Amino acid sequence: MSSLRTRFARTLARDDVRAIARRYFVSNGFDGTLTGIGIVVGAVLSGVPSGTVVIRIGLSAAVGLGTSAVWSVWEIERAETRAEIRRLEATMLVDLDDTRIQREQSTTRVVHAVASGLGPLIGILLPLSPFVFEGGAFTMVTAGVASVAIAVCVLGAFGAYMGSISDQRWYVAAARMGLAGVVVAGINVALPA
Numbered sequence: 001m002s003s004l005r006t007r008f009a010r011t012l013a014r015d016d017v018r019a020i021a022r023r024y025f026v027s028n029g030f031d032g033t034l035t036g037i038g039i040v041v042g043a044v045l046s047g048v049p050s051g052t053v054v055i056r057i058g059l060s061a062a063v064g065l066g067t068s069a070v071w072s073v074w075e076i077e078r079a080e081t082r083a084e085i086r087r088l089e090a091t092m093l094v095d096l097d098d099t100r101i102q103r104e105q106s107t108t109r110v111v112h113a114v115a116s117g118l119g120p121l122i123g124i125l126l127p128l129s130p131f132v133f134e135g136g137a138f139t140m141v142t143a144g145v146a147s148v149a150i151a152v153c154v155l156g157a158f159g160a161y162m163g164s165i166s167d168q169r170w171y172v173a174a175a176r177m178g179l180a181g182v183v184v185a186g187i188n189v190a191l192p193a
Helices: 002-012 015-045 051-092 100-133 140-165 170-190
Strands: none
Touching (some): 002 100, 015 051, 015 100, 015 170, 051 100
């Protein structure tokens, strides 16, 4: 168990691994958040009768997007790392199966797949939270407005984070990402009934 922990710690200490994990997390979180906005606005405008139904729809989308994010990255990273190991083997004229290099590649694949799957889960689940209180603190419409506002904040947080690690003005990056949520909500509202 400690060797596994050591391997994950060593993998997470690598800048290249963290950079790719960030990209997967933010990219898929962005997709999940925008999908969540579409679900919420569509549900409210279509007259979905309760917050529970919106939550069920959102959870289904979270399962689908989360599974897609984990599975696709797992397969992509599996192919890429396998190709990289084969190139190393050809260069070094040695079999690298069950070596430290191969084990670290596997650990990297796990880190990337987990980061990829967490993004859309956060992007969908956080904005759904107002619908838990529908019928009490919120109506369907106010829950929808609160949900879109939370989603825009989640997008803004993704932008601020990416802006801060790239030495940009974090608030400009946050505004750019948050604007995408406002645009998606606006387009959904403007769609013909």
